[in-house]
Amino acid sequence: MDSNFKAEHMPPKNAGNETWLMDGQGYMVASQDYKTPLGGTTNKIMRSDCNNHHAISQANHNRGQLTSTGIGGCACAGHGCFIPHSTVDFQKGKHQNLGHQIATNPFLSILQGIKIQPGIGIWHVHGHKTECFTRYAPNFIPGSGNVDGKIMETLWSTLNVISPSTQGMATPHQQEVLDFQMNDSNFLKMIRMSSALQKNYKAAQKHQVAVEEAFTSLNDTLPHELQDQWEQEEQATFAKRTDDPRAMDIFNVQLQKAPTIKLIEIDLISVPKLAQHPQGSL
Secondary structure, X not given: OEEEOOOOEXXXXXXXXXXXXXXXXXXXXXXXXXXXXXXXXXXXXXXXXXXXXXXXXXXXXXOOOOOEOOEEEOEOOOOOOEOOOOEEEOOOOOOOOHHHHHHOOOOOOOOOOOOOOOXXXXXXXXXXXXXXXXXXXXXXXXXXXXXXXXXXXXXXXXXXXXHHHHXXXXXXXXXXXXXXXXXXXXXXXXXXXXXXXXXXXXXXXXXXXXXXXXXXXXXXXXXXXXXXXXXXXXXXXXXXXXXXXHHHHHHOOOOOOOOOHXXXXXXXXXXXXXXXXXXXXX
């Protein structure tokens, strides 16, 4: 799931005369079915607790000359195919707090007992603060997996070849053009999938051996008591991370900075002088 803010759309000249031929029959959702629940959502601009990223600022910027500031969609992480009837246009920008959006929308709800683990993809986490890496990166979330190039980013790069030319189209025409491009992308994935999977599988097998050898050689140098201690600390940290993400800071590399020249000079001055070793001068 990701956003694309290059697929903007300007207000149509004759909105009342637009004719829909396949509204909601492709990858874009049905216009009216999408706008109905959207009207019940409060547009509360929320600032990130981390850095003020360009994508968030661009999405939340008030641009009255546009009917939509971009699109958002979903794709299969395994094969990189667009999911039918899952792409929407953004009427109010990009919201960061999923829980707030669901709580304020009468059409959405989450089943009781389901816990959502916040995370930031590897593609974006390095643009955040240093502590965000251990708190939210998928590398530290048990059961999560990494995909090649964050699938949606690779799909947007090809879709953006045509999306700028759709900005001034009528709304149905824009939807049909984007549907056609996403369908063509899925078709190319289908006919090229076997060769790509074979290539990636062979590469994965080759690198797996090297990674396992490197891990084994490093792991064998550690005492068993220290390994058991680290495993217990890891389990305790994962149990607390949902309520307190700061617990994940234990995985940060602990580095002690070298003392500055000024501190070294102060330490040397504070050392008591010994009578048998008089201080010289230049």
